[in-house]
Amino acid sequence: MHAAARVPRALAFSASSVFGRIRSLPVQRIGQTCKLHRVASISATSSRTSEMTYPIGEPGVPWTSEEKKQWRASVETPVRSYNDEVITKIDSLRKNFDVQMYGALPYDDENTERYPLFVVFSKNWDETKPSVLITGGVHGYETSGVQGALEFLKSKALEYSNTFNIACAPCVSPWGYERIQRWNAEAVDPNRSFDKQNVFGKGETPPAYESAALMRMLRTLGVEEWLVHIDLHETTDRDESEFRPAKAARDGETCEPDVIPDGFYCVADSNNPQPGFQKAIIDSVRSLTHIAPPDTNGNIIGEPIKQEGVIEYPLDDLFLCASMTGAKYTSTSEVYPDSPTASPEECNQAQVACVVGGLDFVVKEEGLVSR
Numbered sequence: 548m549h550a551a552a553r554v555p556r557a558l559a560f561s562a563s564s565v566f567g568r569i570r571s572l573p574v575q576r577i578g579q580t581c582k583l584h585r586v587a588s589i590s591a592t593s594s595r596t597s598e599m600t601y602p603i604g605e606p607g608v609p610w611t612s613e614e615k616k617q618w619r620a621s622v623e624t625p626v627r628s629y630n631d632e633v634i635t636k637i638d639s640l641r642k643n644f645d646v647q648m649y650g651a652l653p654y655d656d657e658n659t660e661r662y663p664l665f666v667v668f669s670k671n672w673d674e675t676k677p678s679v680l681i682t683g684g685v686h687g688y689e690t691s692g693v694q695g696a697l698e699f700l701k702s703k704a705l706e707y708s709n710t711f712n713i714a715c716a717p718c719v720s721p722w723g724y725e726r727i728q729r730w731n732a733e734a735v736d737p738n739r740s741f742d743k744q745n746v747f748g749k750g751e752t753p754p755a756y757e758s759a760a761l762m763r764m765l766r767t768l769g770v771e772e773w774l775v776h777i778d779l780h781e782t783t784d785r786d787e788s789e790f791r792p793a794k795a796a797r798d799g800e801t802c803e804p805d806v807i808p809d810g811f812y813c814v815a816d817s818n819n820p821q822p823g824f825q826k827a828i829i830d831s832v833r834s835l836t837h838i839a840p841p842d843t844n845g846n847i848i849g850e851p852i853k854q855e856g857v858i859e860y861p862l863d864d865l866f867l868c869a870s871m872t873g874a875k876y877t878s879t880s881e882v883y884p885d886s887p888t889a890s891p892e893e894c895n896q897a898q899v900a901c902v903v904g905g906l907d908f909v910v911k912e913e914g915l916v917s918r
């Protein structure tokens with residue numbers, strides 16, 4: 548069944564929104580943050596009825612550029628350092644990996660290098676080896692997606708680099724990382740912007756600069772067929788308290804309360820679900836953190852589970868990052884960092900386990916050998 552068919556009407560995108568033609572529900576409903584990085588910010592309120600409101604704009608009226616400016620001003624001050632927490636770790640990988648800067652975000656007029664974008668490659672890239680893409684921080688606030696990708700590079704990637712070419716973009720949205728925000732500086736969700744078919748009709752530039760830059764970089768690699776793409780995310784309590792209401796406000800919609808899953812789950816492509824691959828990921832992660840149970844309706848974020856901890860979305864139709872390569876094996880991880888039993892380090896390791904579990908499965912399934 549179609550994702551949108553089950554989406555409450557109140558959550559549907561406004562027809563006037565730039566996303567109006569996209570079926571509604573996000574892979575994960577909006578953003579969040581690891582407990583240690585929680586910050587004070589504007590937040591939504593829930594009335595006695597079930598409707599949630601947001602303190603910018605008029606209810607039911609989509610934001611104009613004025614409200615988007617207000618929103619940006621409300622989150623503009625960085626609360627953590629991309630340089631200290633990400634770039635320095637990327638630099639430490641240079642001995643064993645090739646690091647390439649593939650652009651810089653255009654949000655700081657005075658310092659155009661403030662947000663350089665990096666991709667890390669395994670050395671000795673070889674066209675005869677199958678290629679793997681790992682992405683983190685497409686949603687900048689999802690800390691373990693970024694730190695888990697970096698940890699995979701540091702501790703595990705070399706073990707796989709004789710079998711695979713590995714490309715890893717650990718922090719796709721650094722402006723969002725510094726502010727613990729889901730959207731980019733223009734109030735656009737990068738993970739609804741991987742417009743590889745250019746259906747937005749805006750030439751080479753889809754709505755999010757972050758997504759366009761990543762797709763442009765991938766095209767330069769000349770990889771005809773990616774074998775694996777794993778996109779690392781979190782689903783957080785702040786998705787419910789802030790980011791869903793913000794999205795509804797931006798699009799002039801109403802927002803009804805929902806439940807954040809308690810535990811890890813992953814999202815497969817409904818057009819290419821690869822259940823064995825997803826199961827391998829779940830089995831690998833469960834030693835680090837618990838798997839999200841379905842709700843009383845048998846769903847996770849409104850979607851029926853296909854197997855333990857696995858739901859499906861039509862990735863292409865939602866312009867999700869994991870649709871970008873058309874890889875044979877794709878998955879989007881969703882770590883739950885707000886669980887009282889999951890430390891930030893465990894969340895990072897859960898992301899590593901997700902990648903390792905997926906790659907080990909592919910090695911076996913495809914009969915791959917180390918070269």
Ligand SMILES: [Zn+2]
Nearest residue numbers: 686689780781
């Ligand atoms: Zn996300």
